[in-house]
Amino acid sequence: MGAGHAHPLYLDRGGRVHRLAPEVKIVAVLLFTIVVVLTPPTHFAAFAGYSALLVVVTAAAGVPALWLLKRATIELPFVLLALALPIFGHGERVEWLGLSLSVDGLHGAWNIFAKGTLGVLASLLLAATTTMRDLLLGLDRLRVPAVFTQIATFMLRYLDVLADDARRMRIARLSRGYDPRFLWQVKAFAVGVGSLFLRSYERGERVYLAMVSRGYTGRLPVLDTRRAHPREWAVAAVLPLLSAGIAVALA
Structure with missing residues (x-):
């Protein structure tokens, strides 16, 4: 019951992304996810840009693409739900391969699939580059209760x-x-x-x-007092800033 406790999703690659302070990675993924969620589903080019950003981060972190895709299958139940929306949706309909599909349902299905997939991939990248102990340490530094x-x-x-x-x-x-x-x-x-x-x-x-x-007062002692360097915040800010730029440019 020591302090290591690496979770099954962690990949010990020792790359630059792994060495970043956990709090900067948590904030970067959170802001990236917010940008993705706020993007209208009809801005298809923006979602392509977000995907390209995640590809770059994946390569920089040294995370195998096949490993990432296998674990992204966790969203399959939501994808199956999304596939039902065009069939059972209401409003304007279009014909495709003999099927009558709802336009609103198609947009809703794409919205769930695109945003869900990007969110899952970003979360997997965070988990693959940060140990569970560091995730908790980062949340503590971010003043989570x-x-x-x-x-x-x-x-x-x-x-x-x-x-x-x-x-x-x-x-x-x-x-x-x-x-x-x-x-x-x-x-x-x-x-x-x-x-x-x-x-x-x-x-x-x-x-x-x-x-x-033994003196426990409701808070465990913090053994690692290192704080994120401003340079680390600048590196981590690249992902949300570029995603926000894509959202604005392709709006």
Whole structure:
């Protein structure tokens, strides 16, 4: 339960983007996403420009394009929802391959697909270049309420412990010849979840009391006091500034 805790989406490439302070990357991705969301869906050239910017950032970060695209499939449920909009939408309709499609539905589907894809790719790039610990540290430096960052920190530190508890409980259940696979056998699973919750709650109480006895006041000590250099802010500002320029120029 040390301080490393690199999440599965992190790629240790050691590039310049990786070395940027986490708070500047968080702000850059947030502002880029805001620009994308505010862009009208009919400005197709602007979305092409945003995509080109992400391609450049991907190359600079050394993130493999195939790795990025595979993990972007997380948005598939939203894409499937978007595909239904032209069929069930109202208003003016057009004929395409024997199908009657709603114009408003087509615009809505494109809006979901384009903005959702760009947002997911930008978030994946942030995750691929920043460890979970640094993400939490960056949020703390950006003055996110301490209660949120502390909860996320404890969750990160004890997620592996909970997963290991769940694994041992499953092995114990299997060793006793019980492997529920059907709905009417769900009782064992429900009992296991309840036991895991009680164990986690009791462990949390013990850990909290131990921390208080050692001087915990509601905020963990910050071991890394380095602040982002103005040069890092300038480098990170390139992405949102160029995206804003594209939005204005192609409006």
